[in-house]
Amino acid sequence: MKALRTLPLATVLSLCALFLTLSCGSADRTSGDGTTNPDLPFTAIAPAIPLTSVPLQDYLVYSNALSSDYIDTLRSDLAVFDNWNGAMTGAEKATLQSLLGIQDATPSTLSMWFKERMKYIVANDLGLYKLGLVFGSQKQVGLQVLGSSSNTDPANTGGGNMGSAIYLTTLDEQKSRPELSYLILRINDEWVPVLSPRAGLMRVGPALFSNEFQINHTNIQALSNSLQRLEVLFHEARHSDGNRAANSVGFSHINCPNDGSVPAELVGVPACDDTVNGAYSVGAAVLKPLLHLCDAHCTAQEQTILRGIYLDRLSRVIPAANGTMKTLDPTPETGFNGIDISTFQAFNLR
Ligand SMILES: [Zn+2]
Numbered sequence: 036m037k038a039l040r041t042l043p044l045a046t047v048l049s050l051c052a053l054f055l056t057l058s059c060g061s062a063d064r065t066s067g068d069g070t071t072n073p074d075l076p077f078t079a080i081a082p083a084i085p086l087t088s089v090p091l092q093d094y095l096v097y098s099n100a101l102s103s104d105y106i107d108t109l110r111s112d113l114a115v116f117d118n119w120n121g122a123m124t125g126a127e128k129a130t131l132q133s134l135l136g137i138q139d140a141t142p143s144t145l146s147m148w149f150k151e152r153m154k155y156i157v158a159n160d161l162g163l164y165k166l167g168l169v170f171g172s173q174k175q176v177g178l179q180v181l182g183s184s185s186n187t188d189p190a191n192t193g194g195g196n197m198g199s200a201i202y203l204t205t206l207d208e209q210k211s212r213p214e215l216s217y218l219i220l221r222i223n224d225e226w227v228p229v230l231s232p233r234a235g236l237m238r239v240g241p242a243l244f245s246n247e248f249q250i251n252h253t254n255i256q257a258l259s260n261s262l263q264r265l266e267v268l269f270h271e272a273r274h275s276d277g278n279r280a281a282n283s284v285g286f287s288h289i290n291c292p293n294d295g296s297v298p299a300e301l302v303g304v305p306a307c308d309d310t311v312n313g314a315y316s317v318g319a320a321v322l323k324p325l326l327h328l329c330d331a332h333c334t335a336q337e338q339t340i341l342r343g344i345y346l347d348r349l350s351r352v353i354p355a356a357n358g359t360m361k362t363l364d365p366t367p368e369t370g371f372n373g374i375d376i377s378t379f380q381a382f383n384l385r
């Protein structure tokens with residue numbers, strides 16, 4: 036079945052596969068003169084910008100490290116969503132409303148839901164980014180270049196929620212280094228503070244764009260290909276949700292069971308959910324009504340493959356042995372308090 040060709044897109048969407056290799060175990064700084072000047076000055080925390088009705092394609096910030104082809108393609112994908120008339124069945128609307136906690140599922144409310152959770156699109160190669168560790172009490176920021184993650188296969192990487200991954204990594208790091216306040220990431224001409232999983236950082240990988248994983252092989256911006264990527268974008272947006280009190284930060288995946296419900300290649304891979312409202316459910320619920328767009332604009336084969344992807348995502352949602360399924364609390368984590376770091380000293384970590 037052709038739809039299976041896209042499976043590797045999702046096999047690397049797990050948070051754990053994206054955990055950063057922070058090579059900053061030893062804050063190696065020489066006291067006194069070990070300071071440096073950041074090539075981009077640190078700034079005060081900008082006040083939260085109110086969400087607006089600006090089109091999704093213009094709302095997102097695309098990292099300069101992304102190829103212009105990737106950016107053009109993502110913009111055209113988001114334009115499909117921006118121009119969507121929102122036609123959906125009552126059942127599709129009800130599913131979206133219940134899953135996403137919105138009153139009336141329309142392109143506008145779905146767009147707002149997405150904007151609350153995603154803001155920056157960054158490249159797959161994390162080695163391209165500079166990271167800062169903010170030590171508030173010491174008024175210092177330790178700088179380092181992110182190491183490339185070694186536990187992902189770049190060729191198969193579709194996407195990942197970097198905001199949740201960095202936030203969880205920070206919490207972990209704070210256990211051994213309580214003076215660490217939070218991390219900042221340089222994206223274009225901005226130091227982006229990762230104060231919570233809602234920082235809205237999505238990493239996009241080659242599989243989203245490589246011909247091998249496309250549904251339509253002659254036009255990367257074909258509607259069918261855009262719908263496949265939109266499913267991934269909304270899936271990743273769910274990973275910005277959850278809180279520690281409910282043990283739901285990032286809506287992490289579970290390892291797929293060996294019970295015949297998923298293809299053998301996924302068994303033992305964190306590419307399944309044991310929750311009703313996880314990322315696979317969200318991606319599927321958004322894709323389902325968008326498939327109506329395909330009726331007039333996709334070939335029969337493209338429609339078959341997209342329906343296969345929809346069914347595949349549903350098959351990743353695995354009930355417990357007794358047939359029940361958890362619903363996770365999506366209430367966002369409060370996160371760290373932002374600090375005015377504009378006068379902080381920088382030093383290099385290695
Ligand atoms: Zn995921």
